[in-house]
Amino acid sequence: MTSFTLNGAAVEVEVPEGMPLLWVLRDELGLVGTKYGCGIAQCGACTVLFNGQAMRSCQLPISAVAGAEVLTIEGLGTPDDPHPVQQAWIDEQVAQCGYCQSGQVMQAAWFLSNNTDPSDAEIDAAMAGNLCRCGTYPRIRQAVRRAAEMLAAPVQTFDPLTDSGEG
Amino acid sequence: MNPVVRLSRRRFLALTGVSASGLLLGGLVSGESYAATHGSEASGQRLNLFVSLLEDGTVEIIAHRSEMGTGIRTSLPQVVADEMEADWARVKVVQALGDAAYGSQNTDGSRSIRNFYTTMRQMGAAAKQMLEAAAAERWGVPLEQCRAEQHRVLHSDGRALGFGELAAAAAQQEVPDPAALTLKSREQFRYIGRDVPMVDLHDITTGKAVYGADVTLPDMVYASIERTPHLGGRIASYDGTAARKVRGVLDVVELKAPEGAPGFNNVEGLAVIARNTWSALKGRKALQVKWTPSEHSEHNSEAYLDALQEKVRSGPGQVARERGDVDAALATAGKVIEAGYRTPYLAHAPMEPPVTIAVVRGEGCELWAPTQNPQATQAAVAAALGLDKAMVKVHVTLLGGGFGRKSKPDFSVEAARLAAHVGKPVQVAWTRGDDIRHDYYHSCSAMFLRAALDEEGNTTAWLARQATPPIGSTFDTSVNLMEDGDLSQTFGSVPFAVPNLRVESHEAPAHTRIGWLRSVYNIPFAFGVCSFVDELAHAAGRDPAEYWEAMIGEDRHLDFAPEGFEFSNYGRPIAEYPYDTARLKNVLRTLVANIPWGEKLPAGQGWGLAVTRSFLSYVAVASKVSVADGKLQVLEMHGVIDAGTVVNPDRVQAQMEGGMIFGLSVALLGQIDFEGGAVKQSNYHDYPVARIQHTPKTIRSHIVPSEALPAGVGEPGVPPVAPSIANAVFAATGKRIRELPLSQHFSV
Ligand code: FES
Ligand code: FES
Numbered sequence: 072m073t074s075f076t077l078n079g080a081a082v083e084v085e086v087p088e089g090m091p092l093l094w095v096l097r098d099e100l101g102l103v104g105t106k107y108g109c110g111i112a113q114c115g116a117c118t119v120l121f122n123g124q125a126m127r128s129c130q131l132p133i134s135a136v137a138g139a140e141v142l143t144i145e146g147l148g149t150p151d152d153p154h155p156v157q158q159a160w161i162d163e164q165v166a167q168c169g170y171c172q173s174g175q176v177m178q179a180a181w182f183l184s185n186n187t188d189p190s191d192a193e194i195d196a197a198m199a200g201n202l203c204r205c206g207t208y209p210r211i212r213q214a215v216r217r218a219a220e221m222l223a224a225p226v227q228t229f230d231p232l233t234d235s236g237e238g
Numbered sequence: 239m240n241p242v243v244r245l246s247r248r249r250f251l252a253l254t255g256v257s258a259s260g261l262l263l264g265g266l267v268s269g270e271s272y273a274a275t276h277g278s279e280a281s282g283q284r285l286n287l288f289v290s291l292l293e294d295g296t297v298e299i300i301a302h303r304s305e306m307g308t309g310i311r312t313s314l315p316q317v318v319a320d321e322m323e324a325d326w327a328r329v330k331v332v333q334a335l336g337d338a339a340y341g342s343q344n345t346d347g348s349r350s351i352r353n354f355y356t357t358m359r360q361m362g363a364a365a366k367q368m369l370e371a372a373a374a375e376r377w378g379v380p381l382e383q384c385r386a387e388q389h390r391v392l393h394s395d396g397r398a399l400g401f402g403e404l405a406a407a408a409a410q411q412e413v414p415d416p417a418a419l420t421l422k423s424r425e426q427f428r429y430i431g432r433d434v435p436m437v438d439l440h441d442i443t444t445g446k447a448v449y450g451a452d453v454t455l456p457d458m459v460y461a462s463i464e465r466t467p468h469l470g471g472r473i474a475s476y477d478g479t480a481a482r483k484v485r486g487v488l489d490v491v492e493l494k495a496p497e498g499a500p501g502f503n504n505v506e507g508l509a510v511i512a513r514n515t516w517s518a519l520k521g522r523k524a525l526q527v528k529w530t531p532s533e534h535s536e537h538n539s540e541a542y543l544d545a546l547q548e549k550v551r552s553g554p555g556q557v558a559r560e561r562g563d564v565d566a567a568l569a570t571a572g573k574v575i576e577a578g579y580r581t582p583y584l585a586h587a588p589m590e591p592p593v594t595i596a597v598v599r600g601e602g603c604e605l606w607a608p609t610q611n612p613q614a615t616q617a618a619v620a621a622a623l624g625l626d627k628a629m630v631k632v633h634v635t636l637l638g639g640g641f642g643r644k645s646k647p648d649f650s651v652e653a654a655r656l657a658a659h660v661g662k663p664v665q666v667a668w669t670r671g672d673d674i675r676h677d678y679y680h681s682c683s684a685m686f687l688r689a690a691l692d693e694e695g696n697t698t699a700w701l702a703r704q705a706t707p708p709i710g711s712t713f714d715t716s717v718n719l720m721e722d723g724d725l726s727q728t729f730g731s732v733p734f735a736v737p738n739l740r741v742e743s744h745e746a747p748a749h750t751r752i753g754w755l756r757s758v759y760n761i762p763f764a765f766g767v768c769s770f771v772d773e774l775a776h777a778a779g780r781d782p783a784e785y786w787e788a789m790i791g792e793d794r795h796l797d798f799a800p801e802g803f804e805f806s807n808y809g810r811p812i813a814e815y816p817y818d819t820a821r822l823k824n825v826l827r828t829l830v831a832n833i834p835w836g837e838k839l840p841a842g843q844g845w846g847l848a849v850t851r852s853f854l855s856y857v858a859v860a861s862k863v864s865v866a867d868g869k870l871q872v873l874e875m876h877g878v879i880d881a882g883t884v885v886n887p888d889r890v891q892a893q894m895e896g897g898m899i900f901g902l903s904v905a906l907l908g909q910i911d912f913e914g915g916a917v918k919q920s921n922y923h924d925y926p927v928a929r930i931q932h933t934p935k936t937i938r939s940h941i942v943p944s945e946a947l948p949a950g951v952g953e954p955g956v957p958p959v960a961p962s963i964a965n966a967v968f969a970a971t972g973k974r975i976r977e978l979p980l981s982q983h984f985s986v
Contacts, residue, residue, distance in 0.1 A: 087520075089516075094514060103445075103448075103451070103452040104445020104446065106589070107591075110921075111922075111923065113670075113921055114589065116589060145444075145445050150441060153440070153443065157444055161435075161439055161443050166443060167309075167892055168636070169307070169443075169447055170449060170639060171589045191935070199930060202927060203930075206902075208929075212933075
């Protein structure tokens with residue numbers, strides 16, 4: 072039995088040892104917003120925030136998750152109440168097929184939680200591990216910049232683990 | 239003209255999955271396929287297959303094409319809503335099941351808008367007219383005094399009724415003759431030509447969107463399949479003992495492949511069935527399996543391409559198109575230029591690997607799949623299970639990318655066969671390794687071009703030969719030669735005004751499943767043709783943009799028939815969609831006018847361009863590169879597209895951006911190799927695709943305003959990219975690269 076915090080709620084799972092968090096989320100807990108794309112940390116589709124840090128959930132065995140705080144795309148914001156990064160993604164109409172975008176959004180949310188005034192080079196470096204076969208990269212760049220502006224607005228504070236997007 | 243077919247409302251509901259609470263409008267259907275499958279049942283009310291209306295005013299519009307990132311689930315309903323005068327905010331898009339009633343659902347070939355634009359307008363206009371007729375009836379006034387506007391029907395005296403209030407009465411109206419409908423004029427468009435955001439945008443961005451693997455059924459089990467590494471291999475022997483011992487594994491099942499051409503069938507494999515994905519994967523690792531050799535198990539792609547290249551260089555092939563006397567012109571030419579080009583096999587590698595959930599109950603099979611072609615899925619599954627097509631129900635989920643891979647339903651056939659065996663819902667999910675190693679590969683190609691130049695450097699003869707394993711081989715193993723239809727993708731259809739021209743094909747037997755990938759043969763052929771024109775320009779000492787114009791020659795509509803070439807024109811009559819050299823030159827001129835073409839650049843930098851017509855659209859692309867210390871970087875990419883009438887400009891922009899970046903992957907990175915019949919690559923580390931850091935800082939596209947018939951958008955951005963980059967590399971370095979990917983020559 073492994074216990075951890077998922078999107079703010081306590082969860083317990085009983086799964087085969089070594090099962091990566093990705094499959095725990097998808098097959099056992101029914102949280103399918105986190106995607107499989109490669110299984111070897113090459114694509115970023117499975118990105119979640121793990122104790123506040125962007126991590127590839129395909130590489131996190133369940134044993135490593137015990138006691139941790141995990142935030143998935145489902146916990147970041149909702150269609151009615153999107154997180155600023157999601158709002159920026161919507162404003163820029165980033166998505167094409169959309170399959171990579173959960174991972175892109177989670178990666179950007181983490182990146183911008185540490186840097187609200189990123190340079191172009193920093194954006195590329197931060198997003199380098201997240202593939203998009205549809206080629207939405209130009210809009211990802213724009214959306215990260217837009218989200219950074221939203222997050223840098225003085226009235227807003229931002230904690231990726233708790234912030235629902237209203238700042 | 240579409241004949242009107244009647245069918246019962248109940249039948250309509252069963253077919254479309256539209257909620258039973260909806261009231262349905264009378265129907266226009268594309269008669270032929272509908273009559274063929276359901277004609278005998280057609281009776282009762284007239285219905286509109288694409289539009290239904292609820293009493294609360296919600297308009298349900300069927301999306302019958304698959305959403306794989308083009309925005310088609312938005313763009314086609316947007317057309318219906320516009321003609322119908324529906325308020326977009328009150329439209330709900332409903333995904334169609336696979337059903338021939340809708341006409342073709344094969345979301346492939348950049349066809350959705352060009353083939354359904356008019357039909358969708360008619361669907362909307364018919365619905366609108368029925369609403370107006372219902373209001374006229376209610377008020378007892380002539381129809382001419384009623385007009386629909388933004389979800390209401392208004393009378394000239396100011397009275398108004400909401401669409402919802404009219405739902406029941408509208409459903410009783412006569413279905414108008416499509417030919418007699420008055421469609422809107424351009425000035426009346428409310429949504430067509432506007433940037434309507436994708437209907438799935440919010441769901442996607444918040445993780446709510448449902449893709450193939452996101453469907454779960456009660457009691458579902460998970461399968462992972464070890465497949466023959468080479469085409470035609472069979473299980474010689476296996477040991478599943480260790481696999482069965484893995485916790486969560488339920489069974490190990492042989493999945494036989496039928497004899498004959500690969501088609502859309504599964505390849506032979508050994509499936510591990512488990513309680514969850516992870517157990518299935520672990521069990522699969524523990525399998526021991528030996529495969530029989532086949533006629534393809536020695537295939538080595540490098541040696542194969544070397545042999546093809548030698549063949550096209552050394553001797554004449556079968557002539558596909560001929561004008562004048564190429565041999566005589568070459569024999570007497572002042573200058574003869576020749577070059578060989580080659581391109582590798584490519585994998586589609588959509589971010590979502592193939593996946594299907596299938597369940598077999600009673601006499602029927604029900605599937606959920608990210609398919610580009612639900613009717614092909616229906617047919618292939620029906621054939622595999624010996625069922626009537628009507629007993630196979632295919633739900634289309636969102637697709638995490640398709641690029642042509644997901645119009646081949648082999649993965650759904652696997653799921654259906656396993657579901658029949660297991661007796662429970664089965665999810666077959668491919669790993670990335672499965673996807674890279676068991677694709678329907680984009681064909682490799684070897685090309686050879688030779689041209690004669692006169693004193694001014696004008697091309698007087700053009701000889702083009704290629705050897706490329708054809709897609710037809712996947713369906714008939716005896717097919718090994720490109721037909722005119724294949725060559726219609728750039729190689730055979732070059733628009734050059736040269737006096738002597740010949741196009742030839744050599745045989746190239748296939749050793750793997752060959753399939754279509756975004757823009758298909760235009761990828762290799764545009765690389766060869768557009769690189770060679772650039773070579774000729776430099777040999778002539780002339781500016782490539784000016785040389786392109788000279789090659790294309792005067793404004794005209796091309797006629798290929800006198801040259802013995804059957805130009806397929808992407809399935810459309812040439813009279814309807816002419817090959818118009820004026821439009822081709824226009825995209826080139828527009829491109830050059832919008833970039834600093836000819837600017838003085840520092841050493842190691844250069845511009846290159848290419849221009850193509852594919853999927854009835856005209857596209858020119860220019861790239862600016864820098865090469866320093868062996869590192870190639872694409873600094874800028876600019877595209878111009880003339881796609882005729884455009885429904886959703888923002889999505890066209892997005893497709894151009896995406897298409898150009900797809901082309902960037904082709905140019906810089908993409909390569910699949912075979913050794914011993916098996917694919918060497920296995921994941922994104924050794925089959926890299928473009929990342930954000932490969933993406934030029936400046937990437938722009940320009941849409942030529944046009945009132946011409948709509949043309950393709952999803953694919954045409956791809957073909958000119960690779961040659962534009964190779965040409966820019968030449969401009970930057972003087973080094974001519976005649977093979978892809980460029981990562982063989984530079985770090986990228
Ligand atoms: S699935 Fe985890 S990085 Fe690709
Ligand atoms: S939007 Fe399709 S993979 Fe990124």
